[in-house]
Amino acid sequence: MRALTWHGRHDVRVDTVPDPEIVNPRDVIIKITSTAICGSDLHLFDGYIPTMRAGDILGHENMGEVVEVGAKSPLKKGQRVVIPFTVSCGSCYFCGKQQFSACDNSNPATTSDMSETLYGYPMGGAFGYAHLTGGYAGGQAEYLRVPYSDVGPVVIPDGISDDQVLFLSDILPTGWMAAENAEIEPGDTVAVWGCGPVGLFAIQSAFLMGAHRVIAIDHFPRRLELAKQLGAEILHFREVNVREALWEMTGGIGPDACIDCVGMEAHGLGIDNILDTVKAHTFLGTDRPAAFRQAILSCRKGGRVSVPGVYGGMMDKFPIGAFMEKGLTMKTGQTHVQKYTGQLLRMIEEGKIDTTFMISHHASLEDGPDMYRHWHDHQDTYTKIILKPGLEKGAVQTQQEKIHEPA
Known part of the structure; x- marks a missing residue:
């Protein structure tokens, strides 16, 4: 598959990488339909976050369609889901207190040592955000493996666009x-x-x-x-x-x-x-x-x-x-995303919250490196960028153009 990968300060590339696979019965694989570049990703772009490795797949604001399901996942193929950026087990002491970003089981011991040294305790897991947070592959890619799929993903009802709900991820x-x-x-x-x-x-x-x-x-x-x-x-x-x-x-x-x-x-x-x-x-x-x-x-x-x-x-x-x-x-603190998604989804459905007003650009995954540079250098005009793996390279679309496109 194609994915945006980190190769050093101000060096983001589109590479061909292996497709993700089910490795645990609670996993699912989703086909990414929308993924956003977050302001936190600019800290990675600027080289401020330690433990990044060349080739790491970026992206923690993700949603898509379930295409493969582990034996213990409650999800079904074909469902549209938004994925919280926090990787949380749902059963540890912290998840029990709805402090999902502090999960004690989602950051493997092989990658949590540095965060324990820096902060006194290991960090919880997160998608696409350095080996401090577990080294999980991100979703600025065509596909994403989602662990603990019985805890995190938000199933999206029909009739709601990606743009309306993608930001439930973070x-x-x-x-x-x-x-x-x-x-x-x-x-x-x-x-x-x-x-x-x-x-x-x-x-x-x-x-x-x-x-x-x-x-x-x-x-x-x-x-x-x-x-x-x-x-x-x-x-x-x-x-x-x-x-x-x-x-x-x-x-x-x-x-x-x-x-x-x-x-x-x-x-x-x-x-x-x-x-x-x-x-x-x-x-x-x-x-x-x-x-x-x-x-x-x-x-x-x-x-x-x-x-x-x-x-x-x-x-x-x-x-x-x-x-x-x-x-x-x-x-x-990092956000306890799973604590809020149900309430916020209802508020979106009721029209109490608009999530689309800040979106400035839609672009293809292949245009991702350019989009990183544009947002880094032109934050006044690039207020929020959504990458769509299905778009053709070069087909960058502003939100104003999207609003006025034929139905």
Whole structure:
């Protein structure tokens, strides 16, 4: 089969690789119909995530049609399914608490040693995201093996398009959990750093949970416009002092909740971010947490900080004094996708959540390497890319063109 494979920093290729096979009775094989490039994939593209190996298959936002079924899988051939990015057994201590991303059985001992060294405990498994998370092949490919198919896959009813439900695999539950972790109360003012896909879903979720105001912070005009269309007030961080602006907008109190959807590769011209960038490029540091620091310093006393943005190493210049003296609460973590998919699918069916507004491009799998480069370099116009293995190479389609195509 054909698949997108990682070969080093800024080097993604389309290779012919062996087809996946059933290796456990709980497995299924799906034929991929849609797979997206995630913002987290750009961390792999930039070489920030360790334990990637040349030839690893990328992709953790996947859906498709079941074509092979293990003896102990409840799924049937021909069913359309969305696959959560978290690989979870469903029966360990953590899965029993619906903390699916912390699964204790999905990351083989042969690949979990480094994450245990880095974080104190081994990480849970995930598709297409380095050997820190199990070394599972991703779904930016024609086919995908899905372990624990009795726990993860979401069966999609007829009459719903791939575009409407694909993001149940990751970014929609991630945005929802980000808002949930912010413990939003009716009437709250919520500030969201980063208006990429997760940030936009966090904004949408915050309003659904009762937020009175959401203030969105970014520097890409198209992303800010999408946030504004969702009802958010916007701040262009290159044009204003964000902390001063939030102070003024909240009458000197500060936001009730702050959500950092940026993660380890924050942009910015502040001295802290410049130092972070220098350290990262000279191997003296890892993450660039400028947005995270700003969220902590901007949040009101007694407020809540939610961090869905991905961080991977040791944070420098953490404002622990502000965090403690202001009495803040913080929640973070990889998304417990399986906990939310049923509820979110119902909300999509009822028309309460739109998942298609941020899609900018559809492209073939063969165009994948170009799409990685475009999204990395042009994030204002490439807001979300869906790869379709069945499309002809070069047949890149914008969302506007798709909307106006003949029925």
